[in-house]
Amino acid sequence: MSSAQTPLHKVEGMGSSHSGTGHFWHERVTAVALIPLSLWFLYVMLGLAGTSEVTALQFLAHPWNALLMGAFVSFSLYHAYLGLQVVIDDYIHTAGTKISLLLICLLGVIAVGVVSLFAIVRIAAL
Amino acid sequence: MADNPQKPVAASRPLSPHLTIYRWPFTMATSITHRATGVGLTVGAIVLAWWLVCISNGPDGWQAFHAVSDTPIGLLVLFGLTWSLVYHFLNGIRHLAWDLGYGFPKQVAERNSVIVFALSVLGALGIFALIWTGHGGYLQ
Numbered sequence: 001m002s003s004a005q006t007p008l009h010k011v012e013g014m015g016s017s018h019s020g021t022g023h024f025w026h027e028r029v030t031a032v033a034l035i036p037l038s039l040w041f042l043y044v045m046l047g048l049a050g051t052s053e054v055t056a057l058q059f060l061a062h063p064w065n066a067l068l069m070g071a072f073v074s075f076s077l078y079h080a081y082l083g084l085q086v087v088i089d090d091y092i093h094t095a096g097t098k099i100s101l102l103l104i105c106l107l108g109v110i111a112v113g114v115v116s117l118f119a120i121v122r123i124a125a126l
Numbered sequence: 127m128a129d130n131p132q133k134p135v136a137a138s139r140p141l142s143p144h145l146t147i148y149r150w151p152f153t154m155a156t157s158i159t160h161r162a163t164g165v166g167l168t169v170g171a172i173v174l175a176w177w178l179v180c181i182s183n184g185p186d187g188w189q190a191f192h193a194v195s196d197t198p199i200g201l202l203v204l205f206g207l208t209w210s211l212v213y214h215f216l217n218g219i220r221h222l223a224w225d226l227g228y229g230f231p232k233q234v235a236e237r238n239s240v241i242v243f244a245l246s247v248l249g250a251l252g253i254f255a256l257i258w259t260g261h262g263g264y265l266q
Contacts, residue, residue: 028225031218038215046253049262053188056181059265073174080168087161109168112175119178126182 023082030079037072044069060123073116077109084109152239159243160217163210170207209250216242216249 003010014020044065048056059065084105092098148154180187194200220238223229229238256262 028222031222035215035219038211042211042253044265046256046262047265049257050260051263051266053181053185055263055266056188057184060178060181069178073171073178076167076171080164080171083161083164084168087165109171112171116171116175116178119175119182122182123178126184 023085027079027082030075030082033075034072034079037068037075040068041072057123057126060120061126063124066120066124070117070120073120074113077113077116081105081109151236152243153235156217156220156239156242160214160221163214163217166206166210167214170210173203173207205250205254208253209246212249212253213242213246216246 012020017023044059048059060069085102088098088101088105092101145154177191180191183190195204220229220242229235
């Protein structure tokens with residue numbers, strides 16, 4: 001039987017989702033990156049507990065710490081969006097609600113990311 | 127719009143048993159808890175963003191954050207987020223092990239579920255115990 005797939009679609013091998021294993025893979029890559037970043041984050045939160053705003057400001061103003069905090073926030077939010085997407089896909093079966101929720105989540109994580117990164121840059125510039 | 131292909135079918139015919147028919151094994155509990163903590167940690171990301179904004183606002187911002195975080199409810203939320211992070215971290219490593227093909231036998235999965243639950247509670251309590259006993263704040 002001849003296939004309805006175009007030759008290009010066949011070589012791309014992405015199936016009906018058009019993205020293949022991309023979602024799964026990105027979730028894993030961000031998860032692996034978040035192992036050391038989460039340990040660093042816990043070390044920082046514990047180290048800043050009970051200190052003053054001067055300590056937190058000086059710590060986050062250091063380029064390496066700003067970079068690591070930025071990476072932790074970015075990887076976390078991307079990982080969070082991929083996870084929320086699966087939860088929505090699993091539990092919401094109405095196309096309109098599903099697309100609306102996915103959009104809210106996407107715009108939400110972008111907003112939280114932009115605000116966080118801007119705050120980090122602002123701390124460094126203080 | 128076309129008919130929704132995933133629309134639930136009225137059960138006029140015998141259907142295979144769904145979640146509700148099983149007693150809850152530990153593996154089911156760890157699975158749904160992974161999801162719940164993941165969603166919780168997304169809220170945690172919003173708290174983290176607010177914390178960063180507060181710090182960038184200087185002393186006033188710092189006080190604004192602590193006016194909320196130092197209340198009993200604030201501490202409860204912070205403890206919940208700490209436990210969620212530790213749990214999601216540990217169970218996430220378990221997920222990565224599964225991806226490599228390890229940890230699937232029934233008894234192993236049951237045992238690891240109990241270990242992850244126990245370690246996550248101990249880890250979160252440990253972190254708060256370190257802070258309360260004055261072992262935090264070493265970055266000063």
